[in-house]
Amino acid sequence: MITNKSQQKLQLSSTSRIAFRDALSDLPKSIPPDPNNIKISEKEKNLFKTSLTNWICLNIRSINIIEDEGLKSLIDLSIRIGYMHGPVSVSSLFPCRKTITKEIQKIGMAGRDEMKTVLIKAAKERRLSLSPDLWSDGYKQISYLGCVAQWLDDEWNLCSFDLFCLPYRKPNKSAANLIKVIEDGLELFGLKPFMFDIVWVSDRGSNFKKALAKFTVLHCIAHRLNNMLQHTFYQSQMNKVKQDAVFADYYASSMEDEDDYVSDNDTEDDISFSDDEALIDKRIKNRNNFYATSTRNTLNNTITQLPSDAKRVLVTIIQCKDLVKYIKKVRRISAYLYYYCS
Known part of the structure; x- marks a missing residue:
């Protein structure tokens, strides 16, 4: 998505905009020149409001959808x-799911071709920067x-544009696998030959x-x-390590979310670690020490074998128990205020 206001015209493919404009121009010209002059009765307004409200509630849509420009254009x-x-x-107007899927692919290809021209031009003139990053879906267990x-x-x-977001299906997050996935993403926009002309921005x-x-x-x-x-400011490291050890899938640390580390399967010997990696190493060592000294290894192994729903x-x-202390604090504060203010 283009985030710069002056570049909002790139949010939709110009091909789709032209097609939409041509479709409107093909309609008969007997449409009133100014629809704002048409007065609608309060009864009709209330009927439309009720229907729109029922649609939002029954289909669990966001209330902000009424401000969506695409919905207004469709209506x-x-x-x-x-x-x-x-x-x-x-039914004579609404297409089926397969038709919409094909149209999405068609418009997506047209939009991608349009962006290719813009991005390649920027890359040739050395005014294009790319910011790759890894992130993980803790629920689906996909990176x-x-x-x-x-x-x-x-x-x-x-100008800013979300270039791609590809599932990372490599066995580890080594540099060799990482660059392959980046190249696959760049191929979608024809940018692979211009990798040396691009300024890359990444974490350490x-x-x-x-x-x-x-x-x-x-x-x-x-x-x-x-x-x-x-x-x-991180003051409860051991508590977090304990939680990670028992429910590693559900207590992903912020360091892991940033992916500022190399996978355990990576055997790169010539990596020079910065201070960030040293900090992550320290956390990993603490976690390993916890595994070595813990007397609940058997319990941990049993828990990790539980189904995801049971986890x-x-x-x-556990989270509810963590909230109990705040409930107690609120009660103490309420009792204090009642005693001194009554």
Whole structure:
């Protein structure tokens, strides 16, 4: 998605915009020139409001959907068609799921081709930067590699575009596997030949550092500051390690979410660890020490073999117990206020 306001015209493919405009122009010209002059009765407004409310509630839609420009455009087109042809059956207009899927793929290909031209031009002129990052879905147990593109247009406006987000299905997160997935994503936009012309922005994870070592790289200062703040204010490390040991799938640490580490299966001997990696090593050592000294290894092995639904129940119980202390604090404060203020 383009985030710069001056570049919002790129949010939709120009091909789809042109097709939509042509479709409107093909309609008969007897449509009133100014629909705002048409007065609608309060009864009709209330009927539409009730129908819209029922749709949102019964189908569990976000209330913000009424502000969606796409929905307004769709309703506007429906009103125009109904004005010209009278009452029309919804089934005669609404396509099936397969048709919509094909149309999404068609518009997606057209939009990708349009963005190829913009991104390749920016890469050739060395004003394109890419920010790849790994993140994990703790529920589905799937990792993803996403990449955001940023560049300056001809009017010096900063533009941003979500380039790709691909499932990471490699056996580990080594530099060799990482660069392969990045190249697969770049192939979608024809950017693979321009990797040396792109400025790369990433965290200081050793796998990213080695994967992008041949290119121009700027390390993200936000990740650095985040690690510094965690190291400074993280006061309950052993408690978190215990939770991770029992429910590793449901207590993913922020370090793991950032993927600022190399997988255990990675055997890269020439990696030079920065302070960030040293901090992560320290946490891993603490976790290993906990495993070595814990007397609940058998219990942990049993819990890890539980079905995911049973794990979620136990995690919910643990989280509820964690909330009890706050309930007690509130009660003490309430009693204190009642005693001194009454």
